[in-house]
Amino acid sequence: MEKITDVTVGPCECSKYIKPKRIHYKQNGVEKIWDAMKVHDGVACLLFNTTRRVFIFVRQFRPAIYINSVATEVRDGVETVDTNKYPASLGMTIELCAGIIDRDEPPQNIAKSEISEECGYDVPLEHIRKVTSCRSGVGTAGGTLHIFYAEVTDEMKVGPGGGNPHEGEMIEVVEMSIEEGRKLILDETVNRVHGLLFALLWFFENISYKDS
Numbered sequence: 087m088e089k090i091t092d093v094t095v096g097p098c099e100c101s102k103y104i105k106p107k108r109i110h111y112k113q114n115g116v117e118k119i120w121d122a123m124k125v126h127d128g129v130a131c132l133l134f135n136t137t138r139r140v141f142i143f144v145r146q147f148r149p150a151i152y153i154n155s156v157a158t159e160v161r162d163g164v165e166t167v168d169t170n171k172y173p174a175s176l177g178m179t180i181e182l183c184a185g186i187i188d189r190d191e192p193p194q195n196i197a198k199s200e201i202s203e204e205c206g207y208d209v210p211l212e213h214i215r216k217v218t219s220c221r222s223g224v225g226t227a228g229g230t231l232h233i234f235y236a237e238v239t240d241e242m243k244v245g246p247g248g249g250n251p252h253e254g255e256m257i258e259v260v261e262m263s264i265e266e267g268r269k270l271i272l273d274e275t276v277n278r279v280h281g282l283l284f285a286l287l288w289f290f291e292n293i294s295y296k297d298s
């Protein structure tokens with residue numbers, strides 16, 4: 087998964103995922119502009135396997151994280167990244183199982199599909215508990231992220247996970263013990279996003295994991 091080569095960067099003229107906009111407005115009569123993106127809302131789910139008392143996360147290469155971690159250079163008129171100098175590991179993340187809401191279905195149903203696709207668990211809908219919703223990326227993309235928590239068991243494991251092959255997803259399912267999850271909250275050597283940090287803190291505050 088970590089062999090990333092031939093990285094070039096170009097303009098994003100027409101995307102079904104993000105729509106860059108320049109917003110002009112007046113605030114208390116003062117003219118302002120802001121550059122922002124219209125994005126899909128999303129779901130993310132903290133998964134805890136009660137059979138083996140492990141968290142289930144996903145590890146994947148995130149181009150947006152990679153490109154914000156490297157310097158680019160123009161070669162033959164093309165903006166390029168030297169992948170020998172900047173390894174793919176710079177763009178690898180540990181995340182909650184997550185996905186975008188790109189169809190007209192309740193967020194909980196989308197979470198159920200993502201849990202199946204990315205992690206291989208068939209979780210009954212009623213096991214997927216809403217934690218809260220929050221905003222992501224206030225500066226550039228202000229979408230809503232719906233955060234869930236679900237306890238799964240080994241019996242619910244019906245497939246390998248790994249993401250939807252038709253979408254070219256390459257996702258590694260990562261299991262971590264409770265203590266490893268606790269350490270992950272402040273482990274700056276790993277690329278993590280705030281949803282993961284929040285969900286873990288929520289878990290330690292709200293779930294009686296000591297006797298589960």
Ligand SMILES: Nc1ncnc2c1ncn2[C@@H]1O[C@H](COP(=O)(O)OP(=O)(O)O[C@H]2O[C@H](CO)[C@@H](O)[C@H](O)[C@H]2O)[C@@H](O)[C@H]1O
Binds near residue numbers: 129184187253254
């Ligand atoms: N910007 C993009 N450019 C190109 N292809 C794209 C894309 N966004 C999605 N895709 C394509 O759509 C597929 C499905 O994406 P998912 O719904 O699984 O969301 P993802 O896990 O990427 O997280 C997403 O949703 C979660 C929850 O909102 C966010 O945290 C996370 O940033 C977001 O990528 C991806 O594999 C990819 O093929």
